[in-house]
Amino acid sequence: MERVSPAHIAPSDLAWSGLMAAAQAGDRQAYDRLLRDCIPHIKRVARRTGVRPESLDDVVQDVLITVHRARHTYDPSRSFAHWLGAIAQRRAIDHLRHRGRQERREISDDLAYDAFPDAxxxxxxxxxxxxxxxxxxxxxxxxxxxxxxxxxxxxxxxxxxxxxxxxxxxxxxxxxxxxxxxxxxxxxxxxxxx
Amino acid sequence: MATDRRLDDVVARLSADLAPVRRLPSPPVRAACWIGIAAVLAAGLALSCDLPALGRRLMVAPDMWLAVLASTTTAVLAALAAFELSVPGRSARWALLPVPALVLWMSASGLGCLRTWTMPDGGGMGEGGMGEARHCLLNIVLISVPLMAVMAVMVRRACPLRPNLTALVSGLAIAAASATLLNFDHPYDASAVDLAAHLVAVLIVMGLNQVVGARAASGRASMPRP
Known part of the structure; x- marks a missing residue:
C-alpha cells in the first residue's frame, strides 16, 4: 500500500533507509547518526499534530524509544520517513490524550480561591x-x-x-x-x- | 541546552543498547503461518468427526456452503488485515478488508436461519435449539483459545500502534476461524438461537481478544537499562 519505488523516495529518506538497514544489522554508528538526524523530523510531526513546544522533547524521547523497540518491523524496501512519521504521529496523539485526561482530572474552583485567604x-x-x-x-x-x-x-x-x-x-x-x-x-x- | 543534553543522552543509550535484529517476516507470510496453525487444528478436528455426514449436510443446504466459504474468507482476510495493522506505517484502512466477507458470512448464516425458521416444526426455538446454541457458544469460545494465544504472541512480536483496532480485527479472524472449525462438530443447520449463539460467541471472542490482545500489544515504550 505505501510501498514506493526508490525513484520516488527523497534522497534523505533513501539515506535514512540505508542507515536503518545498517542499524538492523547492528551498526551502532549508523544508528546513532540516524536517530540524531530524525529528531527535527519527529519534532515537525509532533508540532503539526498539536503538541505544545514545552512537551516536544517528551514526545521525541517516546518516539525514539518506540523506534528502538520496533526497529525489526521496518522493511527497507519502503519509505523510512513514512514509517517514522506514523510512529511520531501516534505517540504525539497518545501524548495529547494523556494530557487531556490529566487536564480533565484537575479542576479549578474560583469561589474557593475567593473565600479562603492564602496562608x-x-x-x-x-x-x-x-x-x-x-x-x-x-x-x-x-x-x-x-x-x-x-x-x-x-x-x-x-x-x-x-x-x-x-x-x-x-x-x-x-x-x-x-x-x-x-x-x-x-x-x-x-x-x-x- | 538541558533538553538537548537529555535527548543526546537518550540517543547515546539507545545506540549503546543496539543489537542486530531479525527482520519481521511480511504480513502475508505471518498470516499464512497463523492460518497454517488453524489448518492443523482443522485437520485434528476432521479426524474425530463424521466427514461423510458433514459432506451430506453441506450438499443439502447450499447456503451452508456459502456460510462456510464466507467465514473462511473472513478469517483469512481478517488475519491478513490484523498482521498488516500490527506494523507501523500501514494504513488503518486495512481494517476494512474483511468487511465484505463478514457481511456475506452473516447474510448466509441468516439465510440458513430463515429457512429453519419457516420449516413446519418450528424455528429451533425449543429446548433442543437452546441446547445446541449453548454447545455452539462453548465450542467457538474453546476452539478460539489456542488461536487467540498464537495470534497474541505473533501480533506482540510486531509493534501495533493502534492496539485496539488490531485486537478487534484479530478477534474477528479468531472468531471467524473458530466458527469455520465448528462445522466439523455441528450436526444441524443454523437456527435463530444458533445464529444468536454464533454472534454472541464472536462478540465474546472479539471482546476477550480486545482485552488480552490490546494489553499485550500496547506495552509502553521503556528505556533500555544502561
Missing part, C-alpha cells in the same frame, strides 16, 4: 511556609539517592511511572518501592517532629 499572604504564614519548605528540602536531601530520585521525579516533577522509568532506566516496580520507602521515611520523620 502565605500574612507574615506569620509566609514564615511558617518557609520553615516547612526548608525542613522538607532537608528531609528529602537526607534520603538515599534512589529514594530522592523517586520523590523528585514522581512527586515534585509529577512524572508518570512510565516516564520516570524511561528517564532513569529503572523498572516501574523499583521506582514504586523507592517512593513508598521515601514517603515512609518522611512520614516517620515529620510525625516524630510533631
Amino acid at each position: 502565605g499572604t500574612t507574615p506569620e504564614g509566609a514564615l511558617e511556609r518557609d520553615t516547612r519548605e526548608r525542613e522538607m528540602r532537608g528531609a528529602v536531601a537526607a534520603l538515599s539517592p534512589g529514594q530522592r530520585e523517586a520523590v523528585e521525579l514522581l512527586a515534585v516533577r509529577q512524572r508518570s511511572l512510565a516516564e520516570a522509568a524511561a528517564e532513569t532506566g529503572k523498572t516501574k516496580g523499583a521506582l514504586k518501592v523507592n517512593l513508598h520507602r521515601a514517603l515512609k521515611t518522611l512520614r516517620a520523620r515529620f510525625d516524630g517532629a510533631e
Whole structure:
C-alpha cells in the first residue's frame, strides 16, 4: 500500500533507509547518526499534530524509544520517513490524550480561591511556609539517592511511572518501592517532629 | 541546552543498547503461518468427526456452503488485515478488508436461519435449539483459545500502534476461524438461537481478544537499562 519505488523516495529518506538497514544489522554508528538526524523530523510531526513546544522533547524521547523497540518491523524496501512519521504521529496523539485526561482530572474552583485567604499572604504564614519548605528540602536531601530520585521525579516533577522509568532506566516496580520507602521515611520523620 | 543534553543522552543509550535484529517476516507470510496453525487444528478436528455426514449436510443446504466459504474468507482476510495493522506505517484502512466477507458470512448464516425458521416444526426455538446454541457458544469460545494465544504472541512480536483496532480485527479472524472449525462438530443447520449463539460467541471472542490482545500489544515504550 505505501510501498514506493526508490525513484520516488527523497534522497534523505533513501539515506535514512540505508542507515536503518545498517542499524538492523547492528551498526551502532549508523544508528546513532540516524536517530540524531530524525529528531527535527519527529519534532515537525509532533508540532503539526498539536503538541505544545514545552512537551516536544517528551514526545521525541517516546518516539525514539518506540523506534528502538520496533526497529525489526521496518522493511527497507519502503519509505523510512513514512514509517517514522506514523510512529511520531501516534505517540504525539497518545501524548495529547494523556494530557487531556490529566487536564480533565484537575479542576479549578474560583469561589474557593475567593473565600479562603492564602496562608502565605500574612507574615506569620509566609514564615511558617518557609520553615516547612526548608525542613522538607532537608528531609528529602537526607534520603538515599534512589529514594530522592523517586520523590523528585514522581512527586515534585509529577512524572508518570512510565516516564520516570524511561528517564532513569529503572523498572516501574523499583521506582514504586523507592517512593513508598521515601514517603515512609518522611512520614516517620515529620510525625516524630510533631 | 538541558533538553538537548537529555535527548543526546537518550540517543547515546539507545545506540549503546543496539543489537542486530531479525527482520519481521511480511504480513502475508505471518498470516499464512497463523492460518497454517488453524489448518492443523482443522485437520485434528476432521479426524474425530463424521466427514461423510458433514459432506451430506453441506450438499443439502447450499447456503451452508456459502456460510462456510464466507467465514473462511473472513478469517483469512481478517488475519491478513490484523498482521498488516500490527506494523507501523500501514494504513488503518486495512481494517476494512474483511468487511465484505463478514457481511456475506452473516447474510448466509441468516439465510440458513430463515429457512429453519419457516420449516413446519418450528424455528429451533425449543429446548433442543437452546441446547445446541449453548454447545455452539462453548465450542467457538474453546476452539478460539489456542488461536487467540498464537495470534497474541505473533501480533506482540510486531509493534501495533493502534492496539485496539488490531485486537478487534484479530478477534474477528479468531472468531471467524473458530466458527469455520465448528462445522466439523455441528450436526444441524443454523437456527435463530444458533445464529444468536454464533454472534454472541464472536462478540465474546472479539471482546476477550480486545482485552488480552490490546494489553499485550500496547506495552509502553521503556528505556533500555544502561
